[in-house]
Amino acid sequence: MIRAELRPRVAAFTSRRGRPPGLAVVLAGHNPASEIYVRHKLRALDEAGCRAQLVRLDAAAAFTEVLDAVARLNTDGAVDGILVQSPLPTEMGAGAEQRVFDAIDPAKDVDGFHPSNVGLLVQNRSSLVACTPLGCLELLERAGIPLAGRHAVIIGRSNIVGKPMALLLLHRDATVTLCHSRTVDLPAVAREADILVAAIGRPAFVTAEFVKPGATVVDVGITRLDQASEVERLFPAGHPRRRQFQANGSLLVGDVHPDVEEVAGALTPVPGGVGPLTIAMVLRNTLTAAENRA
Ligand code: NAD
Numbered sequence: 001m002i003r004a005e006l007r008p009r010v011a012a013f014t015s016r017r018g019r020p021p022g023l024a025v026v027l028a029g030h031n032p033a034s035e036i037y038v039r040h041k042l043r044a045l046d047e048a049g050c051r052a053q054l055v056r057l058d059a060a061a062a063f064t065e066v067l068d069a070v071a072r073l074n075t076d077g078a079v080d081g082i083l084v085q086s087p088l089p090t091e092m093g094a095g096a097e098q099r100v101f102d103a104i105d106p107a108k109d110v111d112g113f114h115p116s117n118v119g120l121l122v123q124n125r126s127s128l129v130a131c132t133p134l135g136c137l138e139l140l141e142r143a144g145i146p147l148a149g150r151h152a153v154i155i156g157r158s159n160i161v162g163k164p165m166a167l168l169l170l171h172r173d174a175t176v177t178l179c180h181s182r183t184v185d186l187p188a189v190a191r192e193a194d195i196l197v198a199a200i201g202r203p204a205f206v207t208a209e210f211v212k213p214g215a216t217v218v219d220v221g222i223t224r225l226d227q228a229s230e231v232e233r234l235f236p237a238g239h240p241r242r243r244q245f246q247a248n249g250s251l252l253v254g255d256v257h258p259d260v261e262e263v264a265g266a267l268t269p270v271p272g273g274v275g276p277l278t279i280a281m282v283l284r285n286t287l288t289a290a291e292n293r294a
Pocket residue numbers: 132155156157158159160161162179180181182183186199200201202220221222223274275278
């Protein structure tokens with residue numbers, strides 16, 4: 001629906017500028033999950049009438065090749081958005097991703113990871129914000145979940161999800177608690193939440209004891225399970241998700257335990273919840289970057 005809403009903006013930009021908004025995605029290596037995410041992003045942009053370009057680098061590529069690709073895209077006038085897919089191959093070193101994010105022209109930083117864009121978000125005058133937390137906010141607002149004055153608890157403090165999520169909710173006047181692996185008595189803190197966001201990367205970590213009855217729960221985590229025993233632990237015999245696992249040999253699950261459905265007022269599914277919103281926000285940010293640059 002969001003993607004359909006954005007199509008007229010894409011058409012207006014294209015007729016005004018004589019070219020479509022352009023996104024370039026840099027993908028280094030062959031991480032299977034990254035391959036899927038990148039394919040979805042490129043397809044969404046393409047379907048919306050944008051120009052989506054993939055810059056592929058070998059897993060054995062030198063780190064400087066990634067920086068060179070970014071430098072080329074920074075000066076390419078037909079490219080409005082640049083996205084370097086995480087994770088980069090581990091051989092590139094621990095600080096590689098941040099160094100790449102630092103090298104992207106902030107005006108083309110559709111992931112919102114450049115320190116200038118992060119700083120603007122802190123000051124509530126952002127234009128390009130990280131797509132996943134932006135998608136979560138969109139989801140909450142479209143579902144009519146009140147945010148002002150509500151207590152939002154976020155589990156996970158990463159730069160790409162947890163921290164920007166906390167800032168976005170703070171700017172919507174929520175009272176925000178940001179939790180992490182050192183938080184004491186996490187279930188009790190989480191139970192205070194009117195809105196609970198789980199961005200941890202541990203399957204089914206958030207159980208019913210974390211959730212206040214009626215709370216809104218946003219499940220950002222995505223983990224692929226490939227062991228039958230793990231699936232059987234989460235889903236009782238005869239559950240459709242077990243059949244899904246048997247058919248596909250693996251199953252995508254979130255950070256939120258299936259039992260939470262009984263307690264929560266609203267719960268986003270995995271897959272099909274935050275993921276598609278993230279893709280829609282890549283499109284929206286590309287369009288925003290294109291319009292701002294024009
Ligand atoms: P990350 O590993 O960078 O951060 C995880 C965070 O969880 C950390 O801040 C850590 O403190 C916290 N954490 C870890 N163990 C914990 C524990 N036992 N108790 C409390 N907190 C704990 O991960 P990330 O990049 O923020 O991603 C989180 C999850 O979201 C992953 O499953 C990832 O695949 C998923 N994700 C989904 C999308 C999407 O489009 N749906 C996008 C980005 C990330």
